[in-house]
Amino acid sequence: MRTLKYAILGLLSREDMTGYDIAKIFNAELANFWNAKHSQIYPELKRLTEEGLVTFHVVVAGDVLEKKMYSISERGRKELHTWLIKDELLEPTPKDKFRLRAYFGDQMDTQDLCQLVESQLRQRRLKLEFLSQRLSEYVKVPKAGTDRFGDYILLEGAVMREETYIAWLEKVQGYLLV
Amino acid sequence: MRTLKYAILGLLSREDMTGYDIAKIFNAELANFWNAKHSQIYPELKRLTEEGLVTFHVVVAGDVLEKKMYSISERGRKELHTWLIKDELLEPTPKDKFRLRAYFGDQMDTQDLCQLVESQLRQRRLKLEFLSQRLSEYVKVPKAGTDRFGDYILLEGAVMREETYIAWLEKVQGYLLV
DNA sequence: AGCCTCATGTAAAATGTTACATGATTGA
DNA sequence: TCAATCATGTAACATTTTACATGAGGCT
The missing domain is CATH 1.10.10.10 (Winged helix-like DNA-binding domain superfamily/Winged helix DNA-binding domain)
Structure with missing residues (x-):
């Protein structure tokens, strides 16, 4: 490969x-x-x-x-x-240690799990802030076919991914607090 | 580790x-x-x-x-x-071959990039359909502290992640079609 | 009889991480 | 002068993948 x-x-x-x-x-x-x-x-x-x-x-x-x-x-x-230009099949989903921990969440106290989620949220919000900052430096979407376009769409993808991870963590947090 | x-x-x-x-x-x-x-x-x-x-x-x-x-x-x-219960720092973002290809998109014809995006979309929509199907089998959110809760939140996270990947691909597709 | 799944392992190669090793340049 | 960064490499180790290897069980 x-x-x-x-x-x-x-x-x-x-x-x-x-x-x-x-x-x-x-x-x-x-x-x-x-x-x-x-x-x-x-x-x-x-x-x-x-x-x-x-x-x-x-x-x-x-x-x-x-x-x-x-x-x-x-x-x-x-x-x-x-x-x-080589089209490939979807890769296996990447590994994620935090998700693995969360999957076995029934093996810990709800409090411990809550703290892990809280810590993830803190870290990921910081990361999102940093990425959003970088994205906001673009006044408009660069033209396709330029290397700036590559930079832009990947940064946008990273922001979206981070937002979703955070949204998921918040959802889990919500379930735990009830 | x-x-x-x-x-x-x-x-x-x-x-x-x-x-x-x-x-x-x-x-x-x-x-x-x-x-x-x-x-x-x-x-x-x-x-x-x-x-x-x-x-x-x-x-x-x-x-x-x-x-x-x-x-x-x-x-x-x-x-x-x-x-x-061990809290860890965020891992480095996992590798993603498709994103790597997309980043260097300026090295190919827009048409070729479009096709790659189209292919990804097809595959990821199928995957999302499968995951959504599995998620919909839960009539309600399992109680926290059970192993079913772990199953559920991870499945939900997977669905959200897939939806976001697809939304990103559609966004990129939109930029390319203009 | 033939095929798919169940079931367990090893070997070799590729990939990735951590540690070891060295030395120059730049700026405070 | 000191620290951070620039700059290049190797060695040992850990992880992961692909291929090799074997055989039983269940079903048609």
Whole structure:
């Protein structure tokens, strides 16, 4: 499957960057639907280079520090495209530890469960606030076919998802309080 | 973290069952928030037995076929409870291949992206129909503190999540059609 | 007889996380 | 000078998936 491969190729299709840059993006915008640690990214970049899907040239920053600036190759762009348009069956629903806990809620006191729900709500409301803030920075929906459009719809999706998770938690809270 | 361990202990806290039964549940109810293949479940059951958290006795079905019927031990129940009430920080957002593809949508023709969205919609509407059907079988919300309550709220959460995913896809579709 | 489901396992490979390791650059 | 960030990598471990392997039971 090698999805990380395509995630990296996709980022490099937008602009040249270093492994460090890629790692940063995985912990920022992309964090809403993909992520990877640098310990996974550097070996993958090496492999992509060997496969001729990306190239790099060394840039010297300051006096000594060498960075590898990666670019996607024509072949890389082609492989990315092939993957992008490939229609796939729905993935299994992702795992969710909190839902798992909630499922076994009858094994704890209602009070304990209430506290867990309360804690989730606090955390998720913060996250939603942050995402909403970012979304509100767009004055209008970017034109389809631009990379800004991708940014926008994914952010919108993340906001909607978070709102729904919160709505569900509130509903559960309601059942517990009665 | 060994979440699989607690998923299994949780199931066994409800009733005794075999590894095969556990695997079936991971592909049914639990599939909305957890899953595992039998190749992961059998070794984990072995380990839990060694750790004294579960026990089993052999049941003979038919003439020869031996099944291992597992039960949770007192210690297992205690460990499960400790894990259940442990409050944790939000996990990183789960990965989503379709969202990743959509994020790089500017690398394909709008038509291709439209088709992917259309395909997702078809699949997710089917899934939602199935989940809604199951939810509608509950005439009322089960009482908190029962295992039926866990079943119910998780199913409700799954329906809400699916509805939101579909609403997002329709929104994206709307942007693309303009 | 043949097919599907029940039932249990192991092996190998892929993927992902945590820890180890090192050193430069930038700004306060 | 000190701390945070930039920058790149490897090693060990944990988790997960896919494939291999076997055989019984139930039904038509």
